[in-house]
Amino acid sequence: MTTELHCEGRFVIFNHLRRQLDTLATTLVLGVGRRIGKQRSLQIARRAAFLTRKLAQFTHRQVFELQWRVPPEPEWQDHHTSIYVLWDRMRQPVVVERGCVSAFALKDGSEVLDICCGDGFYDYYFYSRRAKRITAVDFDPAVIAYAHTYNQAPNISYEVCDIRAHIPQGSYDNIIWNGAIEHFTEDEIKSIVMMLHSHLKPGGVLSGYTIAALPGTDKQLSHHEYEFRSKEDLLRFFKPPFSNAKVFETIWAAIPGLPEGVRRHNLYFYAADDVVPFDDRWPHTIRA
Numbered sequence: 001m002t003t004e005l006h007c008e009g010r011f012v013i014f015n016h017l018r019r020q021l022d023t024l025a026t027t028l029v030l031g032v033g034r035r036i037g038k039q040r041s042l043q044i045a046r047r048a049a050f051l052t053r054k055l056a057q058f059t060h061r062q063v064f065e066l067q068w069r070v071p072p073e074p075e076w077q078d079h080h081t082s083i084y085v086l087w088d089r090m091r092q093p094v095v096v097e098r099g100c101v102s103a104f105a106l107k108d109g110s111e112v113l114d115i116c117c118g119d120g121f122y123d124y125y126f127y128s129r130r131a132k133r134i135t136a137v138d139f140d141p142a143v144i145a146y147a148h149t150y151n152q153a154p155n156i157s158y159e160v161c162d163i164r165a166h167i168p169q170g171s172y173d174n175i176i177w178n179g180a181i182e183h184f185t186e187d188e189i190k191s192i193v194m195m196l197h198s199h200l201k202p203g204g205v206l207s208g209y210t211i212a213a214l215p216g217t218d219k220q221l222s223h224h225e226y227e228f229r230s231k232e233d234l235l236r237f238f239k240p241p242f243s244n245a246k247v248f249e250t251i252w253a254a255i256p257g258l259p260e261g262v263r264r265h266n267l268y269f270y271a272a273d274d275v276v277p278f279d280d281r282w283p284h285t286i287r288a
Contacts, residue, residue, distance in 0.1 A: 053088075060084035075183065075223045076143045079121035080150075092252045094266060099126030101268045102176045102207040104277040104284075106130045110173035113137070113199065115163050115192075116180030120147030120156065127176070128153045135168050137161035163195075164188055171201045177208035185225045189237050193271075197241040205272045206242070210234065212249070212265035228267060238271040244279070245271040 033041035064081040067074055082095040099122045106112070109132040114123050117136035127134055133155050138144055139162040147158045161168060164184070175196050181189060196206055213227035214220060220227065228234040231247040238245035252264040270276035278285060 057084045057088055061089075073222055075140060075221075076118040076138070077179075078119055078146075080119075082121075092264065094250075094252065094264065097250060097266065097268075098122065098178055098209045101209060102174070102178060103127060103130070105205040105207045105270060106174055111135075111170070111201075112174045112176065113168060113170075113172040114176045114178070115161075115167070115196075116177060116183065117147065117158070118143055118179070120151030120158060122176075122178055123147070123156050124151035124153055128156055131155060131174075133157070135159065135170070135172075137163065137168060139163070163192055167192075167195045167199050170199065171204075172199055173201050173204050175200060175204070175206045177206065179209050179211075181208060182210045182224045182227050189226065193237055194241055200272070203272070203274045205270055205276055206238075207270050207276075208268070210267050210269075212267050214262055214265075217262075231267060234267050234269060238269065242271040243273045244276055245269065246276055246278075 029041070029045065060081045061084065063078060064085050067078060067081070079095055086092055087095050102122070103126045106127060108130055110130065112127055112131040112134045114127070114134060114136040117123055117138050120136055123134050123136045135157050136147065137159045138147075139160065141160050144158045144160050152158075159168065177196075184192065193206075200206065210228060211220065213229050231249055235245055235247045247267060247269045249268070250266045252266070254263050275281045275283075280287065
């Protein structure tokens with residue numbers, strides 16, 4: 001509790017200072033713009049923004065290389081590096097896809113449980129504005145410490161928890177399992193899904209993402225216990241206990257490190273006992 005209060009206080013102080021700096025910078029920039037003209041000032045500002053993006057790309061690439069190329073192999077990804085490596089350099093928006101899929105299932109003011117939350121990137125950037133409260137858990141104390149430091153918000157509570165042993169007490173409108181289901185054995189997945197089902201409120205939705213197995217190759221990461229061979233292979237873990245489940249896929253061009261001709265294959269899922277996003281009865285869609 002003391003750690004959470006400390007992080008929340010640091011978050012408030014940081015945002016207060018950032019708002020003050022933003023106000024000061026905006027005042028100075030507008031003053032310069034009025035003095036030298038809009039087009040010239042925009043040209044200077046755009047060049048500065050371009051250079052800082054390239055600097056950020058370079059520094060995040062170094063973080064990525066250190067995290068993934070120096071042993072031991074990590075079990076989590078710093079998704080700030082995903083923005084500059086996977087999205088910027090390779091033009092694959094998987095990092096955004098993953099966040100949007102679960103965000104579609106969120107209702108305003110929802111109670112959210114994010115299991116295997118990793119660095120907290122998705123909790124902060126995709127879920128925290130809509131959720132009333134987020135309980136985000138991971139078994140790794142190091143990644144929880146990182147999430148506290150870099151992706152903290154007042155309505156996010158980061159906790160160390162091994163979901164193979166127990167699920168945090170309470171009932172939730174949404175449970176999110178984003179990019180981690182493949183780290184468990186088949187028996188563990190079945191057991192965890194049953195536990196998650198019991199912790200959902202009526203109308204609650206389980207959502208998430210995993211990467212599909214590559215044909216004819218070993219597991220893509222040493223920590224993966226079970227990689228799903230197809231949409232059907234993943235779907236079988238949700239029915240039962242859920243009465244309504246949906247799995248869909250996106251397939252992107254090959255990325256460095258994969259065998260020649262093999263593309264990145266992503267699997268997304270929703271599971272509930274009621275409506276899930278893009279059903280005919282989902283209130284946010286209409287069909288002609």
